[in-house]
Amino acid sequence: MLAAGILGSTASSLNWAARSGAGAVVTKSFGLNPNNGYANPTTVEVTGGVINAIGLSNPGVDNFKNELEKLNKSVPSVASIYGADQKEFSEIASKIECLVDAIELNVSCPHAMGGCGSAIGQDPNLTAEIVRSVKKSVKVPIFVKLTPNVTDIVEIASYAEEAGADALTMINSLGPGMRIDIKTGTPILKNRFGGLSGPAIKPIAIRCVYDVYNSVNIPIIGVGGIRDYKDVLEFLYAGASCVQIGTSIMYDGMDIFGKINIGLERFMDEMGYSTVDELIGIAHK
Numbered sequence: 001m002l003a004a005g006i007l008g009s010t011a012s013s014l015n016w017a018a019r020s021g022a023g024a025v026v027t028k029s030f031g032l033n034p035n036n037g038y039a040n041p042t043t044v045e046v047t048g049g050v051i052n053a054i055g056l057s058n059p060g061v062d063n064f065k066n067e068l069e070k071l072n073k074s075v076p077s078v079a080s081i082y083g084a085d086q087k088e089f090s091e092i093a094s095k096i097e098c099l100v101d102a103i104e105l106n107v108s109c110p111h112a113m114g115g116c117g118s119a120i121g122q123d124p125n126l127t128a129e130i131v132r133s134v135k136k137s138v139k140v141p142i143f144v145k146l147t148p149n150v151t152d153i154v155e156i157a158s159y160a161e162e163a164g165a166d167a168l169t170m171i172n173s174l175g176p177g178m179r180i181d182i183k184t185g186t187p188i189l190k191n192r193f194g195g196l197s198g199p200a201i202k203p204i205a206i207r208c209v210y211d212v213y214n215s216v217n218i219p220i221i222g223v224g225g226i227r228d229y230k231d232v233l234e235f236l237y238a239g240a241s242c243v244q245i246g247t248s249i250m251y252d253g254m255d256i257f258g259k260i261n262i263g264l265e266r267f268m269d270e271m272g273y274s275t276v277d278e279l280i281g282i283a284h285k
Helices: 011-019 061-068 086-099 124-137 153-162 199-213 229-238 255-271
Strands: 043-046 049-052 077-081 102-106 142-146 167-170 174-177 194-197 220-223 242-244
Touching (some): 049 199, 102 124, 124 153, 199 229, 229 255
Antiparallel strands (some): 049 194
């Protein structure tokens, strides 16, 4: 799947990912009202990844609906949404339910404004309240994207499942982190801090998936630093049922989806696997 936040702001980019081999596409997170986000610079490269502090910039749900209506529907579409409370989440979900196949609740962004993002996802009770509220408002499947920046991710995952989540997306970016310009001595990002994504976070993402796998009975969607089919295999072995790809598109372009599909199929043929299901959770056996 195309992960939220990467080339997911327009129907044309989402359709491009679908044409390139993505099995599903996830939009950039959007909220109830337009949000300009943080001023530039919003991203900076670091060893093994990228730190970003975009601030959930988006045109608001009413404007984003225009893009959702243009999706070609060749693959399932997932809307990533955020809000400050259960009322906002539920209102947004109700507005776009008929336009997507599933909704992913972003309760995990480490650089969100106004009490959104990880400020919610670090609280198991608040996470559960929002999941429960959205489930009452819509009938499409609900994914919950979890933050790794917690003491016990298993607890958060369990609360989300008990509240009615249909799947868990793990993980969002780490942090916040920062870089400082050595000539000026000032933080490079305008917001100073941002979330770390990319290959550097893959080991932590895999560990989170592994930890949660035996504690829930709903599918896990693995995300964090995937660059090739070998990375996908690690997530599957840890317990993920499928994966999302985001930051690596910056390195490898949209071709990454097709390359991973080919590599994974070749590996499965060589090893005698007929379905992906046979790979899920192998590390626990």
